[in-house]
Amino acid sequence: xxxxxxxxxxxxxxTTEFLLLPDGVILVQNLTPVMAEILLQLNPNExxxxxxxxxxxxxx
Amino acid sequence: MNAKPPPALRLGRPERARANAAQARAxxxxxxxxxxxxxxxxxxxxxxxxxxxxxxxxxxxxxEVTDELELIPTFAVxxxxxxxxxxxxxxxxxxxxxxxxxxxxxxAAARRAVAALDRGARTIMLLGGExxxxxxxxxxxxxxxxxxxxxxxxxxxxxSVEARPLLDGMFDVWxxxxxxxxxxxxxxxxxxxxxxAVVRGNLLWAAGRxxxxxxxxxxxxxxxxxxxxxAQWLASALPGVKTNLRGGFWPAWQSRRHPQLRRPVSAAESxxxxxxxxxxxxxxxx
Numbered sequence: 649x650x651x652x653x654x655x656x657x658x659x660x661x662x663t664t665e666f667l668l669l670p671d672g673v674i675l676v677q678n679l680t681p682v683m684a685e686i687l688l689q690l691n692p693n694e695x696x697x698x699x700x701x702x703x704x705x706x707x708x
Numbered sequence: 709m710n711a712k713p714p715p716a717l718r719l720g721r722p723e724r725a726r727a728n729a730a731q732a733r734a735x736x737x738x739x740x741x742x743x744x745x746x747x748x749x750x751x752x753x754x755x756x757x758x759x760x761x762x763x764x765x766x767x768x769x770x771x772e773v774t775d776e777l778e779l780i781p782t783f784a785v786x787x788x789x790x791x792x793x794x795x796x797x798x799x800x801x802x803x804x805x806x807x808x809x810x811x812x813x814x815x816a817a818a819r820r821a822v823a824a825l826d827r828g829a830r831t832i833m834l835l836g837g838e839x840x841x842x843x844x845x846x847x848x849x850x851x852x853x854x855x856x857x858x859x860x861x862x863x864x865x866x867x868s869v870e871a872r873p874l875l876d877g878m879f880d881v882w883x884x885x886x887x888x889x890x891x892x893x894x895x896x897x898x899x900x901x902x903x904x905a906v907v908r909g910n911l912l913w914a915a916g917r918x919x920x921x922x923x924x925x926x927x928x929x930x931x932x933x934x935x936x937x938x939a940q941w942l943a944s945a946l947p948g949v950k951t952n953l954r955g956g957f958w959p960a961w962q963s964r965r966h967p968q969l970r971r972p973v974s975a976a977e978s979x980x981x982x983x984x985x986x987x988x989x990x991x992x993x994x
Contacts, residue, residue: 663770678768680771703781
């Protein structure tokens with residue numbers, strides 16, 4: 649989503665934003681539990697994401 | 709230094725929130741919720757430096773795991789509109805444009821928040837933009853939430869002294885930004901005057917009224933001028949306060965207008981920032 653994109657249906661959809669840096673680092677905003685699990689599958693060794701997946705197990 | 713409000717403060721919170729919300733709504737005719745204290749009449753339409761009217765709008769409401777580990781999962785509700793104009797604002801137009809997105813229905817949002825709690829969310833977080841701009845709606849939302857829910861006020865800490873009594877005892881945790889270490893950077897990057905005095909005053913006040921977590925987003929090229937003075941102040945004025953040094957600076961929105969902000973934070977800057985914090989004995993939390 650770009651900063652200028654419209655936001656109809658706010659609250660009806662889930663949004664996570666990513667920024668991929670040239671060195672392969674991925675920055676994330678508004679990380680949802682579901683997206684955290686996907687990121688962990690991409691990089692199972694990422695401890696920061698692992699802790700957030702563990703914290704977010706319960707809700708959707 | 710982090711003083712938890714006594715449990716008695718939570719008793720009757722919904723009722724007190726309802727009363728505070730009514731008071732806040734009446735104050736919209738000469739709004740002084742933020743430290744601009746512009747006194748604009750927001751009863752009938754957009755006005756003031758935040759360009760917000762009487763109707764709060766929201767651009768996100770979802771369960772997230774981005775915030776401090778001790779707060780997540782949190783059901784986060786993000787309101788449009790802000791009193792600051794940070795060039796690097798991660799939510800850009802959504803934060804700056806108080807008229808964008810969907811009208812905020814406190815009842816509907818509260819029902820979703822309670823459902824999220826039932827599914828395992830640990831907290832409910834109100835943020836923006838800047839939620840202080842929408843104190844009436846924010847307090848109406850609080851009035852509809854269970855008294856024992858753990859509520860988080862995510863703020864830029866640029867509220868007015870007048871707003872404090874309305875917020876007192878409403879939120880269990882304040883997650884407050886300390887964005888800049890000096891007034892020159894605050895004016896240049898966020899078009900804000902007297903930043904340090906206002907924000908530091910609010911942090912000191914909040915520390916005595918709720919659990920306080922101070923956030924600083926490390927900015928590229930602003931280690932010496934912003935992080936170091938901010939960290940030094942925290943160490944001396946709020947020793948032991950929970951501090952989240954965030955390293956994921958993202959050159960978003962209008963960052964390109966400021967040469968220093970056109971890149972992410974380097975690994976060297978990040979390492980130096982952490983070392984500085986550890987040397988000062990800051991209570992860093994993930």
